[in-house]
Amino acid sequence: MAAVHTSIGETTMAFKLVKSEARSTGEARTGWATARALELATTLQTTLELDQLIKLFASEARKQIAYDSLLYRNRELELELPVGEAGRHRCTYQLSIAGHGLGELEFSRGRKFSEEDTLQLEYLLSPLLYPLRNALLYRQALARALQDPLTGVNNRSGFESSLRREVNLARRHRTPLALLVVDIDQFKSINDHFGHLIGDCVLRDVAVCTASCVRNTDMLFRYGGEEFVVLLSNTGPDGAELLAERIRSTIEALCCTYGDTSLGVTVSLGVACLHDEESGNELFDRADNALYQAKGNGRNQVMVAD
Numbered sequence: 001m002a003a004v005h006t007s008i009g010e011t012t013m014a015f016k017l018v019k020s021e022a023r024s025t026g027e028a029r030t031g032w033a034t035a036r037a038l039e040l041a042t043t044l045q046t047t048l049e050l051d052q053l054i055k056l057f058a059s060e061a062r063k064q065i066a067y068d069s070l071l072y073r074n075r076e077l078e079l080e081l082p083v084g085e086a087g088r089h090r091c092t093y094q095l096s097i098a099g100h101g102l103g104e105l106e107f108s109r110g111r112k113f114s115e116e117d118t119l120q121l122e123y124l125l126s127p128l129l130y131p132l133r134n135a136l137l138y139r140q141a142l143a144r145a146l147q148d149p150l151t152g153v154n155n156r157s158g159f160e161s162s163l164r165r166e167v168n169l170a171r172r173h174r175t176p177l178a179l180l181v182v183d184i185d186q187f188k189s190i191n192d193h194f195g196h197l198i199g200d201c202v203l204r205d206v207a208v209c210t211a212s213c214v215r216n217t218d219m220l221f222r223y224g225g226e227e228f229v230v231l232l233s234n235t236g237p238d239g240a241e242l243l244a245e246r247i248r249s250t251i252e253a254l255c256c257t258y259g260d261t262s263l264g265v266t267v268s269l270g271v272a273c274l275h276d277e278e279s280g281n282e283l284f285d286r287a288d289n290a291l292y293q294a295k296g297n298g299r300n301q302v303m304v305a306d
Helices: 031-044 050-062 115-145 156-173 187-194 196-213 237-252 280-296
Strands: 002-008 011-017 069-074 079-084 089-097 100-109 177-184 219-224 227-233 255-258 261-264 267-273 302-304
Touching: 031 050, 031 115, 050 069, 050 079, 050 115, 089 115, 100 115, 156 177, 156 219, 156 227, 156 280, 177 187, 177 196, 177 237, 177 280, 187 196, 187 261, 196 219, 196 227, 196 237, 196 255, 196 261, 227 237, 237 267, 237 302, 267 280, 280 302
Parallel strands: 267 302
Antiparallel strands: 002 011, 002 089, 069 079, 069 100, 089 100, 177 227, 177 267, 219 227, 255 261
8 A cells, every 4th residue: 555645735635545546526537637647667677766757747747637746856866856936825745655665746836736736746746756766766776886895985896986076076167175184093903913803893983983074075985994085076185175174183083892892993084176177086096195194204194196
């Protein structure tokens, strides 16, 4: 059983939807409405990309009922996908399947929605629910594939695709792009002296600590072993160096405690900003070389690439 709950102004109505169910009022009672719903369901099953699905549904829905904007919102994912410009009057639907929330969909336009309008919208929403659930599951699977299972941050595969995208965006919009490489000092000694279990705990603590220092728009990755990378969009050399120093000092003040074991950790960082005509790999190499200079100069410091 799939469910849609809608609110219009001060009036709230709840509907239970079953794919094979037909409404007993108006146009929704006709075989045409059922055939249209099946046709819409077939169309929506052509994609698993969430943003493409919402745009496709918005386009198909507009053929059946007039509205100015459609907004898909998923608070759990901190996601909003708008289509069109919002009008004064809104009709909002809470979407779920078997008690599992799928987010909410909001229609808006300049004039009020009638009860007949809501019945037609309900019929349009019914074939959306299962493709929407599949798109959300697909999005979740992709996110897990790009996530480091130990630390919970993005993994190296995620970094490589994000680096290509951010370099292209920086070129297109002529905005700065910076990259930080963060490496835990003497990590092999931690593993050798305290064991790999505590070494794993140190990796998690460093990841959490680093994530607490960056902005929501920055991207943190575990590149491999004890090395992390931070991508800083729209950030120049001064801002990148300032953030690198904040990460370094915050981790230096960190006390990692696991049972009866307590130890301090430091990191070294290399910083580089994108040059004209430079590739993403070249940007990373310069930051990585700066990191090794920082380690060669005594560790626990920030080094900025030329």
